Amino acid sequence: MEVGFLGLGIMGKAMSMNLLKNGFKVTVWNRTLSKCNELVAHGASIGKTPAEVINKCTITIAMLSDPAAALSVVLDKDGVLEQICGGKGYIDMSTVDPETSCKINEAITSKGGRFFEAPVSGSKQPAETGQLVILAAGDKALYEAAIPAFDILGKKSFFLGQVGNGAKMKLVVNMIMGSMMNAFSEGLTLADRSGLNPHDLLDVLDLGAIANPMFKGKGPAMLQNNYSPAFPLKHQQKDKRLALALGDENSVPMPVAAASNEGLEESYLYTPYLKYASTRLLRRLEAWDWETWIFQQCLRP
Structure with a gap:
């Protein structure tokens, strides 16, 4: 099977590499073409434009940063x-809102093409090891045709019905995850500030x-000040x-998520942190007393 792949960020690069290593022919495109090298x-082959990739491939996957990029x-x-x-x-695996996914579906199907959305649960390491959880919704026949690729990319695929349901499921999952990481960061900081060994806290939580898996995998790296991006803060x-x-659309109050x-918005004060992992919240908390000083450092050229 020859597959097109649009978007070679942290996730897209790992996913397309997995397809290549498992015998798929892949044509790739990225706005910054050097990322294709x-x-x-x-x-892999390179398509100079998304249109060129579509023309060459029967099935094309996109993994893009946000709704604006997905529509563009x-x-x-x-x-x-x-x-x-x-x-x-056309399969869009980006994390977008349901409305964006429906707009893309309408555009694709109006031209006779087939579409489904398939955002994923998992970040850099699961993408590299083919352990993503795929949340698909849309054209069932296209989904079934894509299963050989999904068997390489993920450990489990869910088909959730009509377009929009995959996007909704992904947003719910990431809402829960983000709230957990906030609480986890606060807990590690509280343990340290109150004289406890935060490594002991990790052991207690794990038992x-x-x-x-998220606390177990992220905790040790956070305590070592390792914030290499797997899921950048700006995307979280x-x-x-x-x-x-x-939540607003469905009249669901979400005070914890809010x-x-x-x-997360507070972390925008620390402009350089946006490229780092969402676990960088811990460093924001540890530096709280130095907020003004750090903000001044961010304003330096």
Whole structure:
């Protein structure tokens, strides 16, 4: 199977590399074309535009940063819509709001193409090891055609019905995750400030009722000041905002998620942190007494 892949960020690069390593022919595109080089070295072809990728491939996957990017790749000049037609399928695995996903679906199907959304649960390491959880919704026949690729990319795929349901599920998952990371960061900071060994806290959590892979995997790195990005803070905050909007739309009060979002927005004071992992919240908390000083450092050229 030859697959197109649009977007080679942290997730897209790892996912397309997995497809290549497992025998798929892959044609890639990225706004910054130099990001294609490593994949080309492993056998990928380059499409100069999204339209060129669509023209070449029967199925094309997109993994983009936000709703604006997802729409732009489809609707702009040299975009997906210029070449999509009957017999071709488009799969958007980006994390977007349901409305954006429905707009993309309408645009693709109006040209005779097939579409489903498939955002994922998991960040850099699961993407690299093919352990993502895939949340698909839309064209069932296209979903079934994509299962060989999904078997490489993820450990489990869910088909959730109509377009929009995958986006909703992903926003709910990321809303819960973001709130957990806020509480986890506060707990580690409180343990340290009150004279406890935060490493002991990690052990206690791992043996108790709230043990989970995220705390187990992220905690040691956080205590070592390792904030290399697997899920950048700016994307976590974007997802939290979209989840809160979904709550407003459905009249669901979410005070915990709203408070968590305030913590993420506070981190915007520390402009250089936006490229780091969402776990950088811990450093924000530890530096709280130095807020003015750090903000001044951020304003330096």
